Amino acid sequence: MVTAALVFAALAAALHVYIFVLESFRWTAPRTRATFGTTAEEAETTKLMAYNQGFYNLFLAVVTAVGVGLMISGGTAAGAALVFAGAGSMSAAAVVLVLSARDKFRSAAIQGTLPFVAVVLLGIGSTLGAAA
Numbered sequence: 001m002v003t004a005a006l007v008f009a010a011l012a013a014a015l016h017v018y019i020f021v022l023e024s025f026r027w028t029a030p031r032t033r034a035t036f037g038t039t040a041e042e043a044e045t046t047k048l049m050a051y052n053q054g055f056y057n058l059f060l061a062v063v064t065a066v067g068v069g070l071m072i073s074g075g076t077a078a079g080a081a082l083v084f085a086g087a088g089s090m091s092a093a094a095v096v097l098v099l100s101a102r103d104k105f106r107s108a109a110i111q112g113t114l115p116f117v118a119v120v121l122l123g124i125g126s127t128l129g130a131a132a
Contacts, residue, residue: 001125006068008118009083012090013068015114016061024054036107060086060093064115083122087115 026032027050028043038046067082094112097104 001121001128002071005083005118005121005125006071008114008121009064009068009087012087012114012118013061013064015111016057016064016090019111020054020058020061022054023050023057027051027054060090062086064090064118080122080126084119087118087122090115091119 022032022035027047028040033040033043036043043050063082064086067079067084067086070076070079070082072079091112094108094116097111098108
């Protein structure tokens with residue numbers, strides 16, 4: 001269960017690194033604008049905000065990836081805390097997105113499913129491990 005959680009957490013981190021690249025470096029590119037549903041004018045106006053938001057996604061990815069690395073190397077408690085913090089924040093951000101804009105459900109599902117599954121599996125795996 002914990003191994004599956006770490007795979008989902010690593011995938012969530014990788015996805016958020018990709019989102020970082022899109023938001024921080026490719027925001028005004030036509031394909032990125034199509035992905036996020038923005039016009040050229042909107043992308044230009046929101047470029048600084050997207051750049052900053054991209055770094056939030058990068059930092060969540062780093063926290064999650066470091067947690068995965070710590071868990072793999074034996075630092076279970078600290079690693080789990082970081083995975084819960086990083087992936088949990090990714091999941092919470094997806095909930096905020098869908099609650100603030102119902103038409104962004106698909107985007108929220110894309111950004112939130114992998115980390116949500118990681119958190120659930122890690123929670124179950126940690127509980128089962130503690131009971132053993």
